[in-house]
Amino acid sequence: MPAALVFLNERSGTARARADIEQAFRDAEVECQVRILNRYINLPAIIDYAASCGTAIVAAGGDGTVNCVAAAIVAKHPDAVFGVLPVGTLNHFAKDMKLPLTLEGAAKVIGAGVTRAVDAGEVNGRIFVNNSSIGFYPGMVLQRERLKKVGWNKWVSLLVASFRQFLRFRHLKVRVTLANGEKLMRTTPFVFVGNNEYTMEGVEAGTRERLNSGRLYVYMAPGATRLSLLRLTLAALRHKVRESPYFEAHCVESFTVEHGRRRGHVALDGEVVRLSSPLHYRTRPGVLQVLVP
Incomplete structure (x- = not known):
């Protein structure tokens, strides 16, 4: 019988x-152990043991939980x-991976044991599976958490x-240095970095068709004002x-991004951390072996 070690977000x-x-x-005929994921758990040590036993390591929660467990796996057990x-x-990662959104369906996928190699992104040693950004979004998240x-x-x-x-609306003055040495000086309300390409138009905007191209996609809105951002949304x-x-x-x-x-503050899969500048981004191709339908 296959086995799974499940890390359950403490809020859930x-x-x-x-x-x-x-x-x-049990219905999927998978042996399961559930651990509550909180600040007191020794996540790396537990994952070391699970990986040595060949046990599937499972994140139960939203994108923040997926990020936390995925980062621990990438660090030592790719x-x-x-x-x-x-x-x-929101479950963005699960949706982009076309995973079932029910417990029963997801457990059956884990029991079947079919995997696909998936990329991650990294910034200054921190992993993200969906996206990372500076500017508008981290500021919004910090305000949201204060209200909650x-x-x-x-x-x-x-x-x-x-x-x-949106009312505060501030620009960042950034210098983006590409791998070929090209330097881009931009004034933009955000720099958004996707782990693989995001659809930017239509009803599918904000989703990804694939997560294994070995590429990051960098999005900016140079010179945008409040009004032009609204127009950009309508254009999408x-x-x-x-x-x-x-x-x-x-x-x-x-x-690399320098922002003065x-x-x-840098957002990583919806969570905000403080990182030193410059921000060094890179792709980590195929470092996650994700169970898929």
Whole structure:
């Protein structure tokens, strides 16, 4: 019988959630152990043991949980088998991997044991599986988390934080140095880095068709104002975003960003950290062996 070690996000770690996960794996005929993922757990040591036993290592939560477990795997065990139970809010990684969004379906995928090599991105030694950004988005996330801490609903917090960040609207002056030595001086509200290419137009905007091209995609909006950002959004809905003078994209394997501060906020798969400048980005091709349908 295949075995799985499941790391369950502590915010989702109720007795009911744990019981539901265990039942889903029993139905899929997979031996399962559930551990609550919190700040006190020795994640690297537990993953060392699981990897040595050939046990599938599973993240149960949203994209932040996926990032946390994936980073620990990439650090020492890139050959370990990685599974995802998408029990978070948005589950971008699971959706882009075309994984089932039910516990029962995801557990069956893990039990089947079929894997695919998937890329990760890295910035200053920190891993991301979806995207990383500086500028607008990290500022919005910090405001959202402050509102949630004082009791606001997560969706209301998101809307209010987005609106406030839009009103504050600040530009970054960045120098982007590509691997070929080309230097790009830009004034932009954000620098968004995708682990593989993001669809930027139509109803599929914000999704990825593949996660194994071995490339990062860098997106900026040079010179954009509040009004031009709104127009850029409308252009995306009309499949005309690439015609906009405020849209810029580059396909790279590595690059560097300097933003004029010694340290700054950087978003990694929806979580915000502070990293020193310059920011050194690179792709990590095929470092995750993800269980897929």
